[in-house]
Amino acid sequence: MEDSTLDLFLAGTDNAILMIEGYCDFLPEEKLLEAVQVGQGAVREICSAVKALVMKCGKPKMLDAIRLPPPELYRLVEKIAGDELHNVLQIKSKIPRRKAISLLEEKVINRLTDKGYISIEGLSGSGETIQDLIDEEDEDEEIVVDGEVDEGDVHIKPGSRKSTPLFTEVDVKLVFKEVSSKILRRRIVEGGKRSDGRSPEDIRPITSSCGLLPRAHGSALFTRGETQSLAVVTLGDKQMAQKLDNLANVEEFKRFYLQYSFPPSSVGEVGRMGAPSRREIGHGTLAERALEPILPTEDAFPYTIRVESTITESNGSSSMASVCGGCLALQDAGVPLKCSIAGIAMGLVLDTHEFGGDGTPLILSDITGAEDASGDMDFKVAGNEDGITAFQMDIKVEGITLPVMREALLQARDGRRRxxxxxxxxxxxxxxxxxxxxPLIHIMKVAPEKVNMIIGSGGKKVKSIIEETGVEAIDTQDDGIVKITAKDLSSLEKSKSIISSLTMVPTVGDIYRNCEIKSIVPYGVFVEIAPGREGLCHISELTSDWLAKAEDAFKVGERVDVKLTEVNDKGQLRLSRRALLPVPETSPEDPSSKQLTGNPDVVVIADSGKASDEGAPQKYVSVPKAEGLAEEKIDRAKVKSSATKVATSSKSNSAETTLLPRKKVFKRVKKSVSKAVTGVSSNDGE
Known part of the structure; x- marks a missing residue:
């Protein structure tokens, strides 16, 4: 299933489909229909096995226990409601239409109550007639006329023996709803117009706007007819991912999740707001799975993404409005989506013969709440112009066939495009x-063996970096991936510099200038050669003379020049200051050379052609002087401005020590020539 482009759930009978739900990766409609056809074949086999089991072990169905409203009640409701119900159902706005229907329903109940058709509270739900109740009286009780009542006798006043049917208020409301649905369906089939005046293929007016909430990371307000969704996007780091509980002892996280909220105010009601209902969880999951295929990978966009869709007004298809609003809000938040998607809800009037039609099923696009309640199908489909990402269908009839589903899917595709x-x-x-x-998130790649240097003992180092730089979080992985989350660019750059210094690979022999002494211990001093990277300069390597205590000659904060002499297996650095001090004997060589290296046979080459900032550590690399190596002075300004090869001549027996930019190559000259021209190139090996 991990590699499959379709996840399909299907329920049905041996000849029809009852429910489907699934998620896919832009699957074309024809491919989806093929999958449904294969699934229906499997369902047919299961139904055959169930029928065989029923024939062997089944019991008779308890049809007598099913109680339906009497047919006479339908006639009474239609007679009382009459043409007034036809006019009420033509009101386009939801709230006025709902109020008018509620008043008309109350009128029907009151009229039936006045005529004695609705039972009193004590007889509610009995469905019996008065004559039935009289016949069930105790035969020993004597019915007497007025004036002849003795103590202990039961007096029932003689009345009309006419049998009047009694209905419950629940029965009346149920019948009123069914009558309203039939009138609505007949109007659509006969007149081709829905309650809001649209044709079956029309979509309600759509408006949308982004950036409605400037403080949010992304926001969008999507309105379709009388359904409106306010979608808000929040971006975070990995620590904000949703942790999932599972039976396996493995941590599982979701980096994208959508929360759907349907407050009572969205339908003009007042109610208690508590934990998400089953309906809210289901609608949110459908919208979440619809948007998931268009999201970038975690490597391309290392954020945790949360979408919250609040329904501010609802008249059908609020989950699909969440898909549309969520897509716009993600774009407003700067999430690099693969494409845009939309969602639409489809309806159905299956049996048109009943309402004067030719029997062809009538598919409705973008259904309202009333059409959902009165129709035969609610088919939600989300995707782009070419494929589907999520779908869900439930019906109120015995089932639909593949041709009907094909027509609904193709009409839904046209609706999505609009x-x-x-x-x-x-x-x-x-x-x-x-x-x-x-938040800003930066991804760095370091050597896997350097990760522990970033974390430190018990996480002390990474905590100190967070406190020092002000970043929100630093997440490390065993493969060397480091993710830095910060609120601003300055703190992000500062933490990057520290981590780069911690994980750099120093080379023995490198020289670091103007480095700060961070701490003094009895056996030496710790010197910071780069931000966050310290090395030990042993007390024996501090001076040329014997030193009893390091604090006698040095102080914390003092700056010194050191040379890297050793890197042990743990990555710890050993430094030496004594190696850079001049030798005690007087040497005829250039004093600048002795001051830099303490060795007249070494030429010191700067790490960069740029002058180092005052107060910042400077790095030098020592290169042994080779016999017959021509040396020269380089004009740094000319090298930087012209970026061309520089040629100069010098005598072969020159002993002058020269400070040269790094990556400069000297060519040997023949001893037989008194003068030589040396080429300087910026490429090694040339």
């Missing part, structure tokens, strides 16, 4: 760049 075109008109459009309030 919705995507409207989303392109979003005003203001998505920012498509990271918000200044979003």
């Amino acid at each position: 919705i995507l075109a409207e989303m392109m008109k979003c005003s203001p459009p998505p920012a498509k760049s990271l918000s200044k309030y979003a």
Whole structure:
């Protein structure tokens, strides 16, 4: 399943489909239909096995236990509601229409109550007639006329023996709803117009805007008809990923999750807000799985992404509005999406013969809440112009066939294309760049064996870097990946510099200038050769003379020049200051050479052609002087400005010590020539 492009759940009978739900990676409609057909074949085999089991062990169905409203009640409700119900169902706005329907329903109940068709509270739900109740009285009880009642007798006043049917209020409401649905369906089939005046293929007006909440990392308000979603995106680091509980003893995290909220105010009601309901969890999962295929990989976008969709108004298809709003909000947050997607809910009137049609199923695009309740199908489909990413279908009939599903999928594709075109008109459009309030995440790659140097003993080093630089988090992985999360660029750059210094690979013989003494211990001093990188200069390597205590000659904060003499297996550095001090004997060589190296046979080459900043450590590399090596003085300004080869001549027996830029190569000259021209190249080996 990890490599599959389709995850499909299917339920049905031996000849029809009852429910499907699934998620895929931009799967074309025809491929999805092929998968459903294969699944239906498997369902048919299971149904055959179930039928065989029923024939062998089944019991008769308890049809007598099913109680339906009497047919007479349908006639009474239609007679009382009459044409008024037809007019009410033509109101386009949801709230006024719902209020009018509620008032009409109350009117029908009151009228039936006045006529004695609705039972009193004590008889509610019995469905019996008055005559039935009289016949069930105790036969020993005597019915007497007025004035002849003795103590202990039961007096029932003689009345009409006419049998009047009694209905419960629940029955009346159920029948009123069914009558309303039939009238609504008949209007769509006969007149070709829905309650809001649209044709079956039309989509409600769409408006959208981004950047509505400037402090959020990304936001979008998507409105389709009377359904509206406010989507907000929040970006975070790996520590904000959602941890999942599982039966295996393995940690599992989700870097993308969508939370769907449906407050009572979205439908004009007042109610308690508590934990997410089952409906909210299901709708949120559908929208989340629909958006997941368009997200970038973690390597390309190392953020944890949270989308919150709050439904501010609802009249059908709020989960698909969350898909559209979530897509726009992700773009506004600067998430590099693969493409844009949209969602649409499809409806169905299956049996059109009943309402004067030709029997062809009628597919409805972008259904409202009333059409969802009165129709035969709710089919949600999300994707782009060419493929599907998520779908969910439930029906209220015995099942639909593959041809009906094919027609619904193709009509849904046309609807998605129109919705995507409207989303392109979003005003203001998505920012498509990271918000200044979003955290900055930088990924570094270091040698895996250097990770422990960043963490330190018990995490002390990484904690000190976080405190010193002000970054939010530093996450390290065993493969050498280091992720730095910061609120601003300055703290991010500072932490990068420290980590780079900690993980650099120093070379024995390198010289570091103007380095600060960080601490003094009885056996020497610790010198910081780079930000966050310290080495030990033993007390015997501090001076040429014998020194009893390091603090007698040095102080914390003092700056010294040191040379790297050893790197042990643990990566610890051993430094020497004495190696850079001049030798006690007077040498005829250039004093600058002795001051740099203490060795007249060594030429010191600077690490960079640029002059080092005052107060910052400077690095030098010592190179042994070879016999017959021509030396020369280089004009640094000319080398930097012209970036051309520099040629100069010098005598072969010159003993002058020269400070040269790194990566300069000297060519040997023949001893027989008194003068030689030496070429200087910026490429090694030339």
